[in-house]
Amino acid sequence: MTSSADMTCHELMDLVTAYLDGALSREERGRFDAHHRGCARCQSHLSQMRVMVSALGQLERPVREDLSAEHGRMLGLFRTRGLHHREQRTRDVPLGLGSELAAIGDHVGCFWESEREFDAIAGFLAAGASLGEACVLIGHDAANERMLAGLARRDLNVGALMQENQLQVASVRSSAEGLLFEVDQRIKEAVHRGMPTVRILGNLNWERGTAGWPSDREIMRIEAHITSAAERLPCIVVCAYDVTTLPGPMLLKGGLECHPLTFRRDCLRHNEHHVPPERFLEELSAGPG
Amino acid sequence: MAPPRPCYDPAGWRGLGTSDQAASREDSALLDALRRGDADAFARLVAEHHASLRRVARLYVANSAIADEVVQDTWLGVIRGIWAFEGRSSIKTWIFRILVNRARTRGVREGRSASFIGALPAETGTGPDWTPPTLDRGSSPEQSLLTKELGERLRTVIDALPSNLRIVLWLRDVEGWSSEEVCNALAIHETNQRVLLHRARSRARAALEPYLEGAPGGARGR
Numbered sequence: 178m179t180s181s182a183d184m185t186c187h188e189l190m191d192l193v194t195a196y197l198d199g200a201l202s203r204e205e206r207g208r209f210d211a212h213h214r215g216c217a218r219c220q221s222h223l224s225q226m227r228v229m230v231s232a233l234g235q236l237e238r239p240v241r242e243d244l245s246a247e248h249g250r251m252l253g254l255f256r257t258r259g260l261h262h263r264e265q266r267t268r269d270v271p272l273g274l275g276s277e278l279a280a281i282g283d284h285v286g287c288f289w290e291s292e293r294e295f296d297a298i299a300g301f302l303a304a305g306a307s308l309g310e311a312c313v314l315i316g317h318d319a320a321n322e323r324m325l326a327g328l329a330r331r332d333l334n335v336g337a338l339m340q341e342n343q344l345q346v347a348s349v350r351s352s353a354e355g356l357l358f359e360v361d362q363r364i365k366e367a368v369h370r371g372m373p374t375v376r377i378l379g380n381l382n383w384e385r386g387t388a389g390w391p392s393d394r395e396i397m398r399i400e401a402h403i404t405s406a407a408e409r410l411p412c413i414v415v416c417a418y419d420v421t422t423l424p425g426p427m428l429l430k431g432g433l434e435c436h437p438l439t440f441r442r443d444c445l446r447h448n449e450h451h452v453p454p455e456r457f458l459e460e461l462s463a464g465p466g
Numbered sequence: 467m468a469p470p471r472p473c474y475d476p477a478g479w480r481g482l483g484t485s486d487q488a489a490s491r492e493d494s495a496l497l498d499a500l501r502r503g504d505a506d507a508f509a510r511l512v513a514e515h516h517a518s519l520r521r522v523a524r525l526y527v528a529n530s531a532i533a534d535e536v537v538q539d540t541w542l543g544v545i546r547g548i549w550a551f552e553g554r555s556s557i558k559t560w561i562f563r564i565l566v567n568r569a570r571t572r573g574v575r576e577g578r579s580a581s582f583i584g585a586l587p588a589e590t591g592t593g594p595d596w597t598p599p600t601l602d603r604g605s606s607p608e609q610s611l612l613t614k615e616l617g618e619r620l621r622t623v624i625d626a627l628p629s630n631l632r633i634v635l636w637l638r639d640v641e642g643w644s645s646e647e648v649c650n651a652l653a654i655h656e657t658n659q660r661v662l663l664h665r666a667r668s669r670a671r672a673a674l675e676p677y678l679e680g681a682p683g684g685a686r687g688r
Contacts, residue, residue: 193664193667193668194660194664195664198645200645225671225674225679226667226671229674229678230667232620233635233640233670234640236617236620244517247534248509248513248516251508251512252509252512254538254542254545255505255541255545256505258546259503260545260549281546308571309567309568309570365550368550368552369551369552369554369560369563370567370653371562371566372564372567373564373568410550411543411546
C-alpha cells in the first residue's frame with residue numbers, strides 16, 4: 178500500500194513527533210519509512226531527535242532535596258483543613274464584600290436595601306474571578322445582567338471569563354431538588370476542571386410568582402439544603418435578599434433562619450438566628466405554625 | 467415524589483456514587499480513604515506527587531518560593547475537593563489540573579503565563595489510528611549519552627522556550643508522561659498537544675544540533 182506521492186524531507190520532519198508517538202496511519206508510516214531509508218539528511222534528523230528526546234528523559238531532576246519537612250506541612254494541612262472537619266474553618270479567603278474574609282463552605286445571607294448595596298454584591302464574584310476561582314450566577318436575568326455589568330466595571334473581561342467557563346450563569350429550576358442538582362453539577366464540573374473553589378451567587382427573589390420559578394417554599398428548602406451541602410464542597414455561597422420588595426416571612430425564614438452567616442452594613446456576622454437545616458426542614462414540612 | 471434526605475449528603479447525592487465507577491479501583495479506594503480523613507493515604511499521595519508538582523509549578527512561575535505556594539494551594543484544592551471530585555479522570559490527572567490552574571493564575575499575576583488559547587490553528591480532521599509508541603527509552607542505545615554539557619544546554623534551551631511549548635515538552639519528555647496524561651492535565655486536544663510538542667522539540671533540536679551531531683548515534687540513523 179504505497180502512495181505514489183513521495184514524501185519530501187520537509188514533510189518528514191513535520192511528522193517526526195507523530196512518528197515517534199506511533200500516531201501515523203499505516204499509509205503515512207509506509208511513506209515515512211520509504212523516504213527515511215533513502216535519505217541521509219532525514220536519517221540524521223530523526224536520529225538527532227531520538228537522541229535529544231532520550232537525553233531529555235535522563236535530564237537530572239533539579240537537586241534532590243529532602244522534602245520530608247514539606248510533606249509534613251502538607252499533611253498538617255490535611256489534618257487541619259480537610260472538609261471532614263466541620264468546625265474551626267480558617268477564614269482566609271477574601272469574600273469580596275466589604276473587607277471580610279470567608280471560609281470554604283460559608284453560606285451567607287446578604288441583605289440589601291439600596292441600589293448601591295446591590296451593585297456592591299458583584300464584588301463577591303470579582304474577588305473569586307481574580308483568584309482564579311469558578312463563579313456561578315443563579316437567579317433572574319435582570320439581576321444576573323447587573324452583576325455581570327458590575328464585573329465589567331471592575332475591569333474584568335466578562336466575555337473571556339464566560340468563554341473559559343470560569344464564570345457561568347446557571348439555569349433556574351422550579352424545585353429545590355432541581356436547583357440543588359444544578360448547583361451540584363456546576364461545582365463538580367468546576368472541581369473536575371481543577372478549579373480550587375466555586376463561588377455561587379443567588380438572586381432568586383425578584384421573579385416570585387412567575388411560572389416555572391421556584392415558590393417561596395422551594396426557595397426556603399434549597400436554602401436549608403445548601404447550608405449542609407456547602408459544608409463538604411469547595412464552595413462559598415452568597416444569597417442576596419432584597420428587603421424592599423420581599424415579604425416578611427420570606428426574609429425571616431429564607432433569609433434569617435437559613436444562613437449561618439449574614440452580611441449587612443459591610444460586616445460579616447455569625448447569625449444567632451440560624452436554625453439547623455434538619456430542624457428547619459422538619460418544621461417547614463409540618464406546615465406553618 | 468419521595469421526600470428528600472433531610473440534609474444534603476454529598477456521598478449519597480446523585481452523581482458521586484455513580485460516577486466513581488469510572489475511576490480505577492485504586493483511585494476509588496484512595497478517594498474513600500481521603501474522605502474518611504485517612505492521613506496515611508494523603509501522605510502516600512503527597513510522597514508520590516509532591517516533587518513532580520514542584521517541578522511543573524516551576525515551569526509557570528518566576529521562582530521556587532512562588533512555586534511552593536502554588537503547590538501548597540494545589541494540595542489545599544485537593545483536600546477541599548475530595549467530596550466533589552467524581553473520578554471522571556484519574557486522581558493524578560486531577561491533581562495536576564489543579565496545579566496548572568493555580569500556576570496559571572499565579573503566572574498571570576506574576577507576568578509569566580502560559581496560554582493555549584489562540585496558540586494554535588483550528589483543528590481539522592480526526593486523529594490517526596493509535597499504535598504503541600515506537601520510542602523505547604529503556605532499550606535505547608543512546609541511554610547514557612547525556613553529558614554534563616548537553617544537560618546544561620538542554621536546560622538553557624528549555625528555559626528559552628515559550629511557556630506553552632516548555633510545559634508540554636517538560637511533561638512529555640522529562641517527566642515521561644503519556645500524551646493522554648498531558649492532554650488531560652492541560653485540557654488540550656491530542657492534536658494540539660502533538661503540535662506543541664513538535665514545535666518544542668524542533669526548536670530544541672535546532673538549538674542543540676552541534677551537540678547532537680557528535681553524540682553517539684548522532685549520525686548513525688536509527
